[in-house]
Amino acid sequence: MRKKGANGQESRAKLLMIAANEFARSGYHHTKISTIVSRAGLTQPSFYLYFESKEAIFRELVGNFRSGLKELIEGSRLEGGIREDDVPDRLLAVLTSLFEYLGKDPDSTQIGFYISEESAAIKSEMAAMIANNLRAEQQEGYFRAEADMAVISESLVGVIERLTLQELLNGKRPSGDLARHVVNLFMHGICEHPYGRVSGDKFQGV
Amino acid sequence: MRKKGANGQESRAKLLMIAANEFARSGYHHTKISTIVSRAGLTQPSFYLYFESKEAIFRELVGNFRSGLKELIEGSRLEGGIREDDVPDRLLAVLTSLFEYLGKDPDSTQIGFYISEESAAIKSEMAAMIANNLRAEQQEGYFRAEADMAVISESLVGVIERLTLQELLNGKRPSGDLARHVVNLFMHGICEHPYGRVSGDKFQGV
Amino acid sequence: MRKKGANGQESRAKLLMIAANEFARSGYHHTKISTIVSRAGLTQPSFYLYFESKEAIFRELVGNFRSGLKELIEGSRLEGGIREDDVPDRLLAVLTSLFEYLGKDPDSTQIGFYISEESAAIKSEMAAMIANNLRAEQQEGYFRAEADMAVISESLVGVIERLTLQELLNGKRPSGDLARHVVNLFMHGICEHPYGRVSGDKFQGV
Amino acid sequence: MRKKGANGQESRAKLLMIAANEFARSGYHHTKISTIVSRAGLTQPSFYLYFESKEAIFRELVGNFRSGLKELIEGSRLEGGIREDDVPDRLLAVLTSLFEYLGKDPDSTQIGFYISEESAAIKSEMAAMIANNLRAEQQEGYFRAEADMAVISESLVGVIERLTLQELLNGKRPSGDLARHVVNLFMHGICEHPYGRVSGDKFQGV
DNA sequence: TATGAATGAGTCTTCATTCAT
DNA sequence: AATGAATGAAGACTCATTCAT
Structure with a gap:
């Protein structure tokens, strides 16, 4: 039984897409990792599973x-x-x-x-x-x-x-x-x- | 001999000019009040003598x-x-x-x-x-x-x-x-x- | 062996209790977040994990x-x-x-x-x-x-x-x-x- | 020709009265020297002509x-x-x-x-x-x-x-x-x- | 008697990031 | 693959107070 979103590639793509949307709407500094992961239904540490840093993504x-x-x-x-x-x-x-x-x-x-x-x-x-x-x-x-x-x-x-x-x-x-x-x-x-x-x-x- | 910056309008203008320069070079968020006042030869509270906030200036x-x-x-x-x-x-x-x-x-x-x-x-x-x-x-x-x-x-x-x-x-x-x-x-x-x-x-x- | 304070509810309750004590002894303004968290064995950001602000607690x-x-x-x-x-x-x-x-x-x-x-x-x-x-x-x-x-x-x-x-x-x-x-x-x-x-x-x- | 309010005792009494009002309305900490002197038509340094400190008054x-x-x-x-x-x-x-x-x-x-x-x-x-x-x-x-x-x-x-x-x-x-x-x-x-x-x-x- | 100008010291709050599980 | 809990580092802002005039 797969955990919800257990497919790493999916999560990564999701984060990328949401991040793009947030950056586009709010700019770099106003975009918060916490917002991105929350919209993706994940938690902050998960973000760092896929990306090195905010700057990296x-x-x-x-x-x-x-x-x-x-x-x-x-x-x-x-x-x-x-x-x-x-x-x-x-x-x-x-x-x-x-x-x-x-x-x-x-x-x-x-x-x-x-x-x-x-x-x-x-x-x-x-x-x-x-x-x-x-x-x-x-x-x-x-x-x-x-x-x-x-x-x-x-x-x-x-x-x-x-x-x-x-x-x-x-x-x-x-x-x-x-x-x-x-x-x-x-x-x-x-x-x-x-x-x-x-x-x-x-x-x-x- | 007048004290350095003893004229309020001068200080204000100076801060305005330096702030413009900092904002232009570093963007809004990377610009620090501490940098502005330091370049103007003043301290942080003086900034608030002339401007309400970073956003205001x-x-x-x-x-x-x-x-x-x-x-x-x-x-x-x-x-x-x-x-x-x-x-x-x-x-x-x-x-x-x-x-x-x-x-x-x-x-x-x-x-x-x-x-x-x-x-x-x-x-x-x-x-x-x-x-x-x-x-x-x-x-x-x-x-x-x-x-x-x-x-x-x-x-x-x-x-x-x-x-x-x-x-x-x-x-x-x-x-x-x-x-x-x-x-x-x-x-x-x-x-x-x-x-x-x-x-x-x-x-x-x- | 559980990490000290690894249970969020415990930390929250602890902060609440210590805060009450500090406010009671020193009044609202003299009470410092830094004192509260320090007595709780935590750091300042942890405080904001559980409470929105000093006023909120x-x-x-x-x-x-x-x-x-x-x-x-x-x-x-x-x-x-x-x-x-x-x-x-x-x-x-x-x-x-x-x-x-x-x-x-x-x-x-x-x-x-x-x-x-x-x-x-x-x-x-x-x-x-x-x-x-x-x-x-x-x-x-x-x-x-x-x-x-x-x-x-x-x-x-x-x-x-x-x-x-x-x-x-x-x-x-x-x-x-x-x-x-x-x-x-x-x-x-x-x-x-x-x-x-x-x-x-x-x-x-x- | 006397300067407006040049009578020190008057200024002192005025400050005392206004301070009482401010303290009563806003409490000790919320009362600001700047407010007191401003209501008295004076400036901050004048306050210290008559009182040693906020606490003193x-x-x-x-x-x-x-x-x-x-x-x-x-x-x-x-x-x-x-x-x-x-x-x-x-x-x-x-x-x-x-x-x-x-x-x-x-x-x-x-x-x-x-x-x-x-x-x-x-x-x-x-x-x-x-x-x-x-x-x-x-x-x-x-x-x-x-x-x-x-x-x-x-x-x-x-x-x-x-x-x-x-x-x-x-x-x-x-x-x-x-x-x-x-x-x-x-x-x-x-x-x-x-x-x-x-x-x-x-x-x-x- | 009075003030324009300036500051030292201090506190809240934010956010990216990490550790242990 | 994922998270609950925690933090290091940093910056805006406030206010009583003082100096030189």
Whole structure:
């Protein structure tokens, strides 16, 4: 006769899930081990059967999110040789899958993007990878040569993190919708009648 | 010769400044009153001479940042009747002063944008105000009629917060530079040769 | 061999007992959690395993005393229909059990009667219950019709609290002894030769 | 030109009065020097111009009450040789002046009787003096020879303190009224038909 | 006579973590 | 696989009191 929850893997997974939820809702410091185990129907010492410390479980959550994100982005470089007309659709596909990733586990996204002290690093890493992708594509002539891809990629990350928080995680808009908005913004801007770009003595064109 | 710190207002201001710095560097919970007062050359009880609690001084800091930001944005609507050609320059001016505000007191910006639990609310408020401004300008024909200003303003806030953190606060680029990049991105996008916009059955154009 | 104090209920009871003693001897403010736990052979956090706060354990102590007292007095109304000659003996029994209650746990009595801010309320409640009992008995003709039972019961409470503190708690006299003194005083007074009662223009007889 | 409140004696008296009020209302520990001086329109250091410490001002208040009380009681022994019939009226007069003393400065009475740690001692002293007076009168045959004046005086003090708190200080009954109730109770008791006194094998008669 | 500014000393309370079973 | 009981370490906050002016 198995004891209730006697399957260690189950308990571990349960703790991980609940911890993610607590961290996402309350932040790292306000989350208490006692709350987590209590929601899991366990006691405090049991927690330490599966995780070394509060920090360890948090790191595991952040790590999972981070590596999944990295993998996704690494696999999304535009293949060379696609027709120029296809660029927007390719971008759209990439961004859609990115938003889908961010939306499928809101607690982890919350943690990785907004709670963790690693958040800044994660987004920087993300921006760097995107910048690489974009530069490669830029070299193939898909984007304006003078565009500063460091700034563009940081901007893109900023847009993504903001829309994720404000539109995606609370269910206001679906991934594809958001992706399309972003593509159109980054492709064409919002200006009615394109005219010259702003510049100045001390500024360089984007 | 005046006693060191014998002026209460000086002590208060000092504590406020040091607290901002500690909160910005270490976050709310890791910041200790003992550290703050020690850096100010005071003792713990003195802190409570000027502030009700740790939370109170934090709130004051956040409040100052928030109201300053609000005031700035509220005063920045494009006046109607300017020539269409001037729109980019006006936007540039607005964004420049915004980045300047965000860059002049990095600790407060850090707190208001990234540390406070109010951060989300602050940015939402900011996005809402910007959306209002943009809509007004949209009605005067400066921007594409079909652009969804809710998404645009959220995106703009995302870009601003990201560039502030990655480029402005660590001194990589000056306010004007960033502002110009943002204007160009939002005006025209990064696309080399404008072609049709992406769309889909279930999506509406931006 | 059981670990010392490994039984939670024992620890709780121990803390409760020691706390009562400390509160009784030193008053609420001078009583330190550190002293209580140290006397119990525990550390401070253990205290919070069993009680929410210093105030909570104090309230529990006061509450226990109060409810026990209430129960005792509520159950002590003289049954109607007893012979008039038996009234003193019945009163004697009631007062004896009251003094016994007050004397069996001196620390709690000290707390409930003299330390707690609720003391006044406790004694008022006690006086009100006694007044009710006395009035019922008065209606059955056991006591003089013109006696003001509000004043009498307050007086009785005053006598009880004073004798408890001065004679009972320090062991000078046993419960029965005190009860008998009180009965005789309230029944007959101390006057050698009963003469007329004092009265005055503006006073009503007791 | 005199500074406001430049008269030291005025400030001192003011502090004393306010302190009495605060101590009476809030107890010793909850009373804060900061509150006292603030109500007096002074600052904290000024307090130490007139009193050595918080404890010192408290002691002064208690001392004043105590010595006034002592003086009053000492002067109230029944002169020998009065007619037996006059005893009640003499007692009445004594008790009336006692209640008047207790009622004229409620804050001080509150402090001396209920707040101070000296309260027990004050009442004991009071009981002892009363016992002396009563014994003297008992020897002159005014009271029953077998009455135990130690218990009687303690009881009397108990009645006085209780009626003072419950009836006098909150204005429910005037001094003379209370005094008369007490005299009648102690002279004759409340029994309708005097019958034998309770006694027991192990008890001695009052 | 009065005060602006500052502090020494002390206590409650919290929480992650562990031990023995 | 799980837990009842216990703790080490740390930080916020309070208040009577004093110094220099």
